[in-house]
Amino acid sequence: MTRPVELYWISGSPPAWRVMLTLVIKDVAFISKRLDHGARENKTAAYLALNPKGQVPTLARGQIKIRESIAILAWLEREYPSRPIFGRDSRAAAQVWQDIIEWENELPPSVAAIASILLRGPHIERVQDLAAAIEVVSNSADRFEAKLEKAEFLGGEELMANDTWLWPSLEWIARASEKAGDAAPSAVRQLFSSRPALSNWRDRMNGYPGAADTYPPHWRD
DSSP states (O other), X not given: OOOOEEEEEOTTOHHHHHXXXXXXXXXXXXXXXXXXXXXXXXXXXXXXXXXXXXXXXXXXXXXXXXXXXXXXXXXXXXXXXXSOSSOSSHHHHHHHHHHHHHHHHHSXXXXXXXXXXXXXXXXXXXXXXXXXXXXXXXXXXXXXXXXXXXXXBTTBSSOOHHHHHHHHHHHHHHHHHHHHGGGSOHHHHTTTTTOHXXXXXXXXXXXXXXXXXXXXHHHHO
């Protein structure tokens, strides 16, 4: 009997969230190992033995220990291939991988800057950092809009790994914008409303079976 996988995660972490969503999409049973970031549970000796960087996610199954979300997605695709998330043919796989690598190289610092600046309150001292990050994300969002005008998902007519990569990051920005209220720049508040195809994609992602269960618990408190 195959041992279940264990997922170590922190609530609100986009990389951990995309792995959890992938497990749900692939219908892979897993044991949830939620870590308390405030209590520094990700810095304990026991966890550092699994992930020396003290980061999340980490996926474990027996002697297999994997960190870095994209590596985990690739392993899940190979280990549980019945519901593919990297395309159903080589051409689709190339596009999904290209999207993920491109976005991984471009977007995380800007997404993190927008979310962290807005969530921490007054951001006048980081106005230039915020503006630069918004420009990067807005330009990318325009490209997402163009792709989604032609297909239901970024991966085509089925939800694929490029969708699972992006959704948590944009939801993190949406959460920060909601918390900041009118203090959030209009370009952030209108990230979805000014892009109807992207907004419809967000609705499909939020409504995907099981997706709601992966939403960060502390956001629901």
